[in-house]
Amino acid sequence: MTPVAIDSNTLITILAVLAPFFAAAVAPFLTRLMGHNAAWPLAIVPAGIFMHFAGYVPAVAEAQTFVAIRDWAPAYGINLSFYIDGLSTLFALLISGIGTFIILYAGGYMKGHAQQGRFFSFLFLFMGAMLGLVLGNNLITLFVFWELTSITSFLLIGFNHLKERSRRAAVQALVVTGGGGLLLLAGFILIITATGQIEMSALLRDPDVLKDHALYVPIFILILGGAFTKSAQFPFHFWLPNAMEAPTPVSAFLHSATMVKAGVYLLMRMHPLLGGTELWTTVLPLFGGITLLVGTILAVRQTDLKLMLAYTTVASLGLLVMLTGVSSERALEGAVLYLFAHSLFKGALFMVAGTIDHEAGTRDVTKLGGLRKAMPVTFAAACLAALSMSGLPPFIGFIAKEVLYYGTWGAPAAAMALTVTAVVGNALMLVIAAAVALKPFLGEKVKTPKEAHEGPLLLFSGPVVLSVAGLVAALATTATGFYLIGPMLSSLVGEPQEVKLVLIPPYINAPLILSVITIALGVALYTQLDRLRALIKGVLDAIGWGPDKGFDQVIAGLVTLSGAFTRLVQGGKMQTYMLATFVVIAASVLVPGYLGGGWPAMPDFPEYRFYEWSVFLIAVIGLIAVLIAKSRLTAIVSLGIQGFAVALIFMMFAAPDLAFTQLMVETLSVVILALVMTRLNLQPRDRRPWGAALATGVVSIGVGAGLALTLIAITQQPFDLRLSEFFTEYSYSLAFGRNIVNVILVDFRGIDTLGEIAVVCLTGLCVLALIRVRTRPDKEEEPEAGADTPAKKAEAR
Template sequence: MLIAVLSGFLLALIAPAVCAVSREWAGWTLALLPAALFAWFASYLPGVMADGAQVITYPWFPALDIQLSFLIDGLSLMFALLISGIGTFILIYAGGYLKGHPDIARFYVVMLAFMASMLGVVLSDNLISLFVFWELTSITSYLLIGFDHEDMNARRSALQGLFVTAAGGLALMAGLVMLGTITGSYALSDVLASETVLSEHPWFTPLLLCVLAGCFTKSAQVPFHFWLPNAMAAPTPVSAFLHSATMVKAGVYLLARLSPAMGDSELWTLLLSLFGGMTMFLGAFMAITHTGAKKLLAYSTIMALGTLVMLIGIGTHYAMVAFATFLIAHSLYKGALFMIAGILDHETGTKDVSEMGGLARLMPITAIFTVVAALSLAAVPPLLGFVGKELMFEAVLGAPVLGGLLIVLAVGAGVGVMVAAGVIAIKPFFGERRETPKHPHEAPVSMLAGPVVLASLSLLFGLALFIPEQALVGPVVTSLGGAADKVHLSLWHGINVPLMLSGLSLVIALAIFAFWSRLQPSLAILREAGGRFGPEAGYFRIMEWLTRIASWQTRVLQNGTMGNYLITLVMTTVLITGYTLLSQHGSTLRVPVPALDSGFAWSIALLMLVSALFASITRSRLGAVASMGVMGFSVALIFILFSAPDLGITQILVETLTVILLVLVLFRLPGFIRLSSPLERGRDIVVAIFAGVLMTLLILAATDLQFFDPISAEQVARSAPDAHGRNIVNVILVDFRALDTLGEIFVLALAAVGVYSMINLRAEDQRS
C-alpha cells in the first residue's frame, strides 16, 4: 500500500527521463502506472465488499504518534478507483493535447505528483499525514494552474487558488488537531470508532467551523467558489482531472469521511445543507451565463460539489445512496465533458461555444460521445446521471431542515445544468456550420480514449445498475455508517414526486434553452454585477489591504538603519532575559572570582581577551583579521584542552579556510574608517557592555543551577551497544540526531549556492 501511494512520486522523479525516451508515446507509457494502480485497487473490492474497512500501518514518527497508515474502506476505495482510473485517461489525453509542448515533461512530473498526493489524501488513516497530502494537492494544483507561467492571468489564478485553499488548509489543520485532541487519537479509524460524542464537546463549534473552512475552500463552496472557474487557466487535462474529478472532491471526501462522527449535530446538518444548496443553485445559474466551454463546465462542477455537500448535510439513508451515485456519475460525465471541451478548443482554436456550430459532420465520434455525456449531465434516463438526480430529489424531499428551500434550489439547479448540458452538446455540433479560427478534424485516438470510455461507462452503469450498486455504492454507504443491504438502485420508481420534479425542470430548461442566445446579453450584465460585488471582489479587497498594511508596517518597523535594529534586538533581549534572571535567581546568583588553577588555561583565556579587544579597537584590517585568527586558534586550544578533540580539529580546519576566504574577498573592500561620532560610539559601548554582562551572568547561573540530568547520559550508554560506534560525538551527529545534521548540511548547501549565484550574477552584470 505504501508503494502504491508513493509510486506516483517515484515515477514523477523519473518522468522527464521517460519523456525523453518515449517521446510522443510518453502519455501512454506513463499511464501504465495509474492503470496498474486501478487494477490493484480493484483487487481490494471483494474484500471490502465482504469485510468492510482495513487499516494498514507503517511507523513514521512513532514518538509523535504520527503513523503512515492507510484506511481502506468503501469510501476511500471508490475515490482511489476514480483517481487512478480517470488519471489513466488524463495522462493519455495529455500526451495528445500537449503534443510537442516544450515543457511537457514538467507537466507529467507535477501531474503524477498530484495524483500520488490525492491518493494519499483519500487513503490516509492518520490525520496528520492526511493533512500533509492535502497541502501537497494544493501545491501541485498551484503549479498546474500556473503551468503556462508566462501568462500573467494564469499566474494570478494560480496564486488565487493557492491563497484560498491554503488559508482553508490552515483552518483545517487547527480543526484536525482539535479532533485529535478531543478523541485522543490521530488515527481516523479510531476517531470514527471513538466513544466520545463529538457534538457534545465544548470545542465542537470551533472544530466544526475549522473543518468546514478547510473543506469549503477546497471544494469551492459559496462564498469561496470563485477560485475554481479562474483555475480554468490551466491546460485542459488539468481542469478535467483536478478541478472536476479529483482535487475539488477532497473537501467532499473529508466531509463524508467525518460525517459518521460529526453528522449527528444540528449545526452540521444546517450549515452543510444551506451552503451546499446555495452553491448548487448558484453554480447552476452561473453556468448558463457563460459561453466559454470550460467556464460553463467549471460552474456546473461547482453545482455538483454543492449538491454533494448538501447530500452529506442531509445525511439520511437516501442522501448517502444519492451521494455515492451522484459522485460516480459526476466524475464520469464531467471528466468526459472536460476532455471534450479541450478537444473542441484544440481543434477549432476558440473556447467560446457560441462561435461554433455544425461540427458533428467533421467530428462524428466526438459528437456522439458528447451527447451521451451531456445526457448524463442533464440527468436523462437511462444514464447514470438520471439515477443520481432522482435519488437527489428523493433525498431533498426527506431533508430534516430547510426542506422547502432545498427543493426550490434543487429544481433550479436541475434546470441550470440541463440548459448547460444542452449548450455544450448542441451548440457546437449541430445547426449551421460556422467558421472557426482553425479548421477542425476528428481528434486523435489519445484524446478520444478518455471521453469515449468515460461516457460509455455512464451509459453502461445506467443500464446495468447492479454493477455500481454492488461494487461501489453499497460499500460507500457502509463506510458512511449506513446499511448496505438496503441499497437498491433502479431507473424506474413509478410516477412519484422526484420524477415529476425532473419533468418540471426539463420543461423549464427547454424553454430557457430555446431563448439562450437571446438571453445571453442580459445574463452577461448579471454576471458582471456579480463580479463587482461578489465574493471575488472581496478577495481582491482583502489582498489589497494586506499589501497596504504590509508596506505600512514595513516602513515603520524596518527603517533601514542596521544599527537601530540591532540595538532594539539586543536591548530587548537584555531587558527580558535579565529581568527573568534577576527576579528568579537574583538571590542565589554569585559572582565569584575565577580560581587560578590552570596556568595554561589562564594564558589561553588572556590571549582571547586581548584578541577580542584588539580586534574591536584596531584601525587596521590586517590587524583585525590576524587577531580573529588568534582568537580562532585559542578557541580550538580550549576545545582540545577540555576533552573535545573533534571540535578542536574542526575549529582549526575552519579557521584556515576562513583566512583564505577573507584573503579572497575582504581585502578588496575599503579599509577601516571612523564613520560614527563619539556620542554614537559611547551609546554602542553601553549596549555592548549590557550584552556582555548579561551573557556572563547567564553562564554563571547556568553552571550553578542544574534543573535536570543531561539527556546525553542515554546517548553515551547506547552509543556502543546499539549504534555500533565508539566516537559518541560522531554517533550523535550521524545517528541519534541525524535529522538535525541533515538540516544543517542543507543550510550549508544553500549558503554555497547563494555564494555561487551572487558571483555569477556579477559576471553577468559585467558582460552586459
C-alpha cells in the same frame, strides 16, 4: 462496524499509491523516446492501480475494511497507513480509472508540445497525491497528501507559465487551497489532541466521541475551512473557474473526480465523526445551496465551453455539500450517487470541450456550430454525457437526481427551500448541458479558426468510455448499488447500508414529479438562453465586484504591507539591528531574573590575592583605554593589554594551555591589526551624540550586568562534575595522556576538534579569497596596459 483487517497485500497497496510518483520520474524519458505515444505505456500505471483496487470491491461490499501500514516517522506516530473502505475504494477507482483516460487524452491533446514529458510528470504526481489523500488513514499523512495536491495542482494550472493569467490562476489556487490546508492541519491536530487517536480507522471505531467534545466547534470550523476552500464553496469558488487556464486534460482531471472533490471527500469521511449535529445540518446546506445557485447562474453567463463547465462544477460541488449537510440517509445516498455520476459525465464533457477546442481552434460557444458531421464520435459522447448531466433516463445522472430529490424532499429541516434550490440548480444544469452538447454540433455550420475533423483515438477514447460508463452503471442498477454505492454509503453513515437502485420508478412519487418540473423548467430556460445570459451579465456588471477581484485586492494589500513592514524593520541602519539584538539579549537575561526572583544571593566579598587584584586592574585599564582611545595605535595597544590580562587570568586559575594560546593569539591579533589598521585612514574616535551615547551605554550596561548576574547565579548552583571526573579518571588509563585538556581535544572529543580545525581551515581560505578578489583585476590590467587602447580596456572590463 466490522473490525478493521490488516490488508494482506499491504506492500502492493502501498506500492500502488506510490506508483504514480515512480511513473512521474519515468515519464519525461519515455516521452523523449516515444513522443506522444508514451501515453500508451504510461496509461498502464493507473490502469494497474485500478485493477488493484477493483480487487477489493467484493470484500468491501461485504462491509469489510482494511488498513495497510508501513512506518514513516514512528516516533511521532506518523505512519504511511492507508485505509480501504467503501468511500476510499470508490474514490481510488474513480481517480485511477479516469486517470487512465486522462493520460491517454493528454497524449493526444498535448501532442507535439515541447514539454509534454513534464506535463505527464505533473499529472502523475498529482494522481499519486490524490490517491494518497483519499486512502490516507493517518491524519498527518492525509494532510501531507492534501497539501501535495495543492502543490501539484499549482504546477498543473500554471503549466502555461508564460501567460500571466495562468500564473495568476496558479497562485490563486495555491493560496486558497494551501491556506485551507493549513486550517485543516490545525483541525487535525485538534482532533488528535481531543481524542488521542491519529489513525482514521481508530477514530471511526468510536465515532461519537467528538460530537460532544468541548473542541467540537473549533474542529468543525477548521475542517470546514479546509474542505470549503478545496471544493470551491462560496465564497471561495472563484479559484476554480480561473484554473481553467490549465490545459484541458488538467481541467478534466482536477475538476471532475479529483482535486475539487477532495473537500467533499473530507466532509464525507468526517461525516460519522462530525456530521449530524445541528451545526452541521445548518451550515453545510446553507453554503452548499448558495454555491449551487451562484455556480449555475454564473455558468449561464459564460460563453466559453470550459468556463461553463467549470461553473457547473462549482454548482455540483455545492449540491454535494448541501446533500452531505442534510445528513439523512437518503440525502447521503443521493450525494454518493451524484458524486459518482458527476465524476463520469463531467470528465467526459471536459474532454469533449477540449477536443472541440483542439480540433476547431475555439471553444467559444457562440462561434461554434454544425460540427456533428465533422466529429460524430465526439458528438455522440457529448450527448451521452450531457443526458446524464441533465438527469434524464436511462443514465446514472437520472437515478442520482431521483434519489437526491428524495433526500431533499424528506429532509428534516427546511425541506422546501432545499428542494426548490435543487430544482432550480438542476434545471440550470440541464441548460448548460444542452448548451455544451448541442450548440457546437447542431445548427448551421459555422466557420471555425481550424478546419474541424474528428480527433484521434487518444482524444475520443476517454469521453466515449466515461459517457458509456454512465449508461452502463445505470443499466446495471443492482450491481452498481451493491458494489459501489452501498459500501460508500456505509462509510458515510458509519454502519452497513444496503442500497437498492431502480432505474424506472415503480410508481409516481414526489421525486418523479420534481424531475418533470426540472426538465420543463430547463427546456424553457434553454430556449431563452441568450436573453438569460444578457440579463445575468447586466446584473453582474452592475455589481462590478466579486471575490475574484477581492483576491487581487487582498494580495496587492499584502504585498504593500509587507513592503512597508520590511522597510520599517530593515531600515538599513546597522546600529538599529545591533541595538535591537542587544536589547533583546539584555531583556532575556534580566527579565526572567526580575520576574522569577532568580537573582543570586548576595555573595561574600571576594577574597583575592594581591597579584590577582592587580591583574584585574590591568584588564580594566585596558578596557577603558580601548573605550576612550583617540588614535588607532592607542586602541591596538590597549586591546593588547586587555588580551594579555585575560591570558594572565587563565594562568592564575590553573589553565596553562589556555594562557599560552591566548598569549599567542593576542600577539598575532596585535600584529594583524597593526598591519590592517595602518592601511586604513580612519579615526577610531567615537563621535556619538550625548543622547545616543547614553542610550547605547544603558543597553551595554544592561547586557553586561545581566550576564554577570547570570554567571554569578550559575556559579551559586551546585555543579555537576561527572563529565570532568570521567575525563580526569580515564585520561591516562584509557588514553595514555597526562595533559587532560589535550587528551579531551585530540582523543575523547576528537570529532569536535576535527570540525573546529575544518572551520579554521575554511576561514583561512575565505580570507585568501577576500584578498584575491581585489588584486586580480589589477594584475590583469598590467599586461594589457601597454598594448591595448583605453577603449578596448574598458570593453574587457
